[in-house]
Amino acid sequence: MPGTAVAVRAATGAAVAAAVGTGLMAAAGVAVGAGAVALALRSAPARLTGRVALVTGGSRGLGLQMARELGDRGARVAVCARDTAELDQAVADLRSRGVDALGIRCDLRDPGQIEDMVAQAVAHFGHLDIVVNNAGIIQVGPQEVFDESHFQDAMDTMFWAPLRVSRAALGHLEATGGTLVNITSIGGHLSVPHLLPYSCAKFAETALSEGLAAEVARTGVKVTTVVPGLMRTGSHRAAVFSGRAEYEHAWFSLFAGLPLVSTSAERAARRIVEAAARGRSYVILTPLARAVVLARGVSPALVQTTTRVMGRMLPSAPEEVEEQAGKEAGRGVVNRVLRLPTALNERAAGRLNQQPRTNPG
Numbered sequence: 001m002p003g004t005a006v007a008v009r010a011a012t013g014a015a016v017a018a019a020v021g022t023g024l025m026a027a028a029g030v031a032v033g034a035g036a037v038a039l040a041l042r043s044a045p046a047r048l049t050g051r052v053a054l055v056t057g058g059s060r061g062l063g064l065q066m067a068r069e070l071g072d073r074g075a076r077v078a079v080c081a082r083d084t085a086e087l088d089q090a091v092a093d094l095r096s097r098g099v100d101a102l103g104i105r106c107d108l109r110d111p112g113q114i115e116d117m118v119a120q121a122v123a124h125f126g127h128l129d130i131v132v133n134n135a136g137i138i139q140v141g142p143q144e145v146f147d148e149s150h151f152q153d154a155m156d157t158m159f160w161a162p163l164r165v166s167r168a169a170l171g172h173l174e175a176t177g178g179t180l181v182n183i184t185s186i187g188g189h190l191s192v193p194h195l196l197p198y199s200c201a202k203f204a205e206t207a208l209s210e211g212l213a214a215e216v217a218r219t220g221v222k223v224t225t226v227v228p229g230l231m232r233t234g235s236h237r238a239a240v241f242s243g244r245a246e247y248e249h250a251w252f253s254l255f256a257g258l259p260l261v262s263t264s265a266e267r268a269a270r271r272i273v274e275a276a277a278r279g280r281s282y283v284i285l286t287p288l289a290r291a292v293v294l295a296r297g298v299s300p301a302l303v304q305t306t307t308r309v310m311g312r313m314l315p316s317a318p319e320e321v322e323e324q325a326g327k328e329a330g331r332g333v334v335n336r337v338l339r340l341p342t343a344l345n346e347r348a349a350g351r352l353n354q355q356p357r358t359n360p361g
Helices: 002-043 061-072 084-096 111-125 148-176 196-219 245-256 265-277 287-298 300-313 333-337 343-351
Strands: 052-056 076-081 101-105 130-133 179-183 222-227 240-243 282-284 322-325
Touching: 052 061, 052 111, 052 148, 061 076, 061 084, 061 130, 061 265, 076 084, 076 111, 084 101, 101 111, 111 148, 130 148, 130 265, 148 179, 148 196, 179 196, 179 265, 196 222, 222 265, 240 245, 245 322, 265 282, 282 287, 287 300
Parallel strands: 052 076, 052 130, 076 101, 130 179, 179 222, 222 282
Antiparallel strands: 240 322
């Protein structure tokens, strides 16, 4: 009998152990399954059905691609731009993809037009969930060829306009718990030679975005600061080149489209829209941009030395200054030679409604 009792106890213990083991395995399975589901949900693109987005500078380039991405995810989209023909073409493009799109002509340098733009978007769609400050201008050349009007134009477009758009939209975003997205630049962390007006404005916009994020958090509005690096958006077609225009165009178009260090507008737009949908606070888009931000934080003197070297390699200011839009500046022999390495950027220009500009205005 004692042997029987021992056997019973052993069997009971084994059963209990088996039950416990099974329970642990089941719990582990549930945990793994839950983790897999969470991972799948996290990796699946966020849907934006019923949301309303406003994108400044949305008629071409990255702005147009972001509008497409927002629309593909179910959002209704308002885009604004100065050029009526570009705007009409962008709206037609969006509607052909099934996007409920509204085009609003707006010169963001005019404070009154900004108020009207936001009001039109809200009146048409009923509310705002996402506002993207994306509009920008690019002026390329040595600092000697720029007067104060060039800096003023850059600041009006890439600092004062985002400030005014943000202030006009924040009340609407507070009502929906929405997101303000500011497309800054690696030029807002590193002052790139021959892009001084652009860099000054982008530094100011970066400060604005980071400061707003801290101050409006209590209202429920989320602010996403985006730091793009080099992107293939065809921006060389819309840029204005001063000094030795042909050579300024050559270096700019080459660096903007290098396949190994630049990213496509499509990939950039997906990451930006995903970040906005999930309310993320900061997005740096390329490994090179992350490296630059890190290097400047660790050793600003080394980065400054590097930019000095770069500055010496770029074209010097000529006695007679040329100012040309991308179409004219890209016609020379040097730029024809570079057609192969810049081919990806040229194709991007075609996809992103980057109409060649025939004059700097």
